[in-house]
Amino acid sequence: MIAVIDYKAGNLTSVLKALRHLGAEVEVTDADLGLVERAERIVLPGVGHFAATRRLDDTGLTGAIRAAIARGVPFLGICVGMQWLYSGSTEAPEQPGLGAFPEQCTRFTEGTEKIPHVGWNSLEVRERSRLLAGVEPGEFVYFTHSYKGPVTGDTAAITEYIEPFSAAVERGNVMGVQFHPEKSGETGLNILRNFLEARA
Amino acid sequence: MITKRIIACLDVHAGRVVKGVKFVDIVDAGDPATQAARHAREGADEIVLLDITATHEGRATLLDTVRRTARELFVPFCVGGGIRTARDAEQVFEAGADKVSVNSAALADPTLIDAIGRSFGAQAVVVAIDARRDKTAADPVRDAEVFVQGGRKPTGRRVVEWAREAEQRGAGEILLTSMDSDGTRAGFDCELTAAVSEAVGIPVIASGGAGTVPHFIDVFGRGKADAALAASIFHFGISTSRGLKEELQRAGVSMRLPC
Numbered sequence: 001m002i003a004v005i006d007y008k009a010g011n012l013t014s015v016l017k018a019l020r021h022l023g024a025e026v027e028v029t030d031a032d033l034g035l036v037e038r039a040e041r042i043v044l045p046g047v048g049h050f051a052a053t054r055r056l057d058d059t060g061l062t063g064a065i066r067a068a069i070a071r072g073v074p075f076l077g078i079c080v081g082m083q084w085l086y087s088g089s090t091e092a093p094e095q096p097g098l099g100a101f102p103e104q105c106t107r108f109t110e111g112t113e114k115i116p117h118v119g120w121n122s123l124e125v126r127e128r129s130r131l132l133a134g135v136e137p138g139e140f141v142y143f144t145h146s147y148k149g150p151v152t153g154d155t156a157a158i159t160e161y162i163e164p165f166s167a168a169v170e171r172g173n174v175m176g177v178q179f180h181p182e183k184s185g186e187t188g189l190n191i192l193r194n195f196l197e198a199r200a
Numbered sequence: 201m202i203t204k205r206i207i208a209c210l211d212v213h214a215g216r217v218v219k220g221v222k223f224v225d226i227v228d229a230g231d232p233a234t235q236a237a238r239h240a241r242e243g244a245d246e247i248v249l250l251d252i253t254a255t256h257e258g259r260a261t262l263l264d265t266v267r268r269t270a271r272e273l274f275v276p277f278c279v280g281g282g283i284r285t286a287r288d289a290e291q292v293f294e295a296g297a298d299k300v301s302v303n304s305a306a307l308a309d310p311t312l313i314d315a316i317g318r319s320f321g322a323q324a325v326v327v328a329i330d331a332r333r334d335k336t337a338a339d340p341v342r343d344a345e346v347f348v349q350g351g352r353k354p355t356g357r358r359v360v361e362w363a364r365e366a367e368q369r370g371a372g373e374i375l376l377t378s379m380d381s382d383g384t385r386a387g388f389d390c391e392l393t394a395a396v397s398e399a400v401g402i403p404v405i406a407s408g409g410a411g412t413v414p415h416f417i418d419v420f421g422r423g424k425a426d427a428a429l430a431a432s433i434f435h436f437g438i439s440t441s442r443g444l445k446e447e448l449q450r451a452g453v454s455m456r457l458p459c
Contacts, residue, residue, distance in 0.1 A: 009321070010320050010321045010324065011293040011294075011298070011320055011324065013270070013293065013294060013295075013296050014270075014296065014298055017270065017271065017296065018274060021272070021274075047320070047321040047323055047324070048320070048321030048322075048323075049321070113202075114401055114402060114403055114426065115401055116322070116323065116372065116402070116403075117202065118323065118372070118373065118402075118403045118426070119202050119203060119204075119205050119245070119403070119426065119427070120202070120203045120205065120245055120456040121201065121202045121203065122201065140203065140456040140459070142275070142276060144323040144372070145323075160201065161202055180276075182274065183274060183275060183276050183298060184274070184275075185240070185274055185275055185459070186274075188274060189274060
């Protein structure tokens, strides 16, 4: 069973639909710590403002997710759900992230291009990624965001918009994608399938 | 590199895709779910479904249509027409839309943009603007007048000023239709599109007037559009989004290809 975490940051319908389309058994929770403990995999979607992740702390889900990750349960954060894996975001400096990656998320630099970054952009995949296995160079995925994580040793794919940023991060069982795999056609479905097949 | 988007638009009435100019000569053109899936398969970067009659009684039918259309669609999906309240928007999201487009209701009560954005994020709110150049204004393009109710009712609002307010209130994108160009197949209004695109920091989707591939090259270049709506072009020589995108790519416009 896959636990999809609802922290009232936007709409989960598309993510649930894509996971179910791939044959996954999915349960949604906004506070059930037991469900998170039982889950074989965890997905944290999320669009909107980083401050909304505060709800994860208030409900105790942050601790339950941290413990699951420590047990090796595969975890996928999408969009704001990926940003939450960092230590925080300048979008809501008072709100800490999980801190699985020590860096901070920051806003795109103003001036040259439109912000948010909306649309289909290409991925430059680093070879060792399990999550992005089979994704060919230059395949496109759909983005919509104004904040992003920096390129580091944990970066699984780089995308360029204004500056290079982490389109995907991966360290062991902890994975995140800045784009929306549930809205990225066949490429996105393949990435979700890789996540569903990832072993602890 | 970020690509320009080709968005397929389906006009829907009573659960069926229709073709025709506004409410005249409407021809049944199939099932929305089937048509949307076909467009996605044929390379469209996004699908917009517009409920062109948008009656109160038709809401249940529309939600059913959205649900069926969203079921097997894995590209961004926007729904517009008749969304008057945040609750209307919520129902459309629950049925599977990723974005809603609001037009008349946002002009009647601009706080609708704030309300939907607060609950679902700015990326989920598209503000649709229908504008016509105003020859009597100091700047006929920037001061083009905004119309509501399918272009029937003038509002006195000016296009650039309204687009900026929409952005400030939390719109994620602007869908700009030139009423002067709409239905002409003589090309987009590139000056109008550029005026709005330069005035806001959010993406602008150009609509109205597409007839040939060079029209798209023009609106992505001179018009500074981030995306363009393609509707009737698919009946005139170019059969798919993929075909259109391949021609645009050859002309130097960056596109999501292969798709």
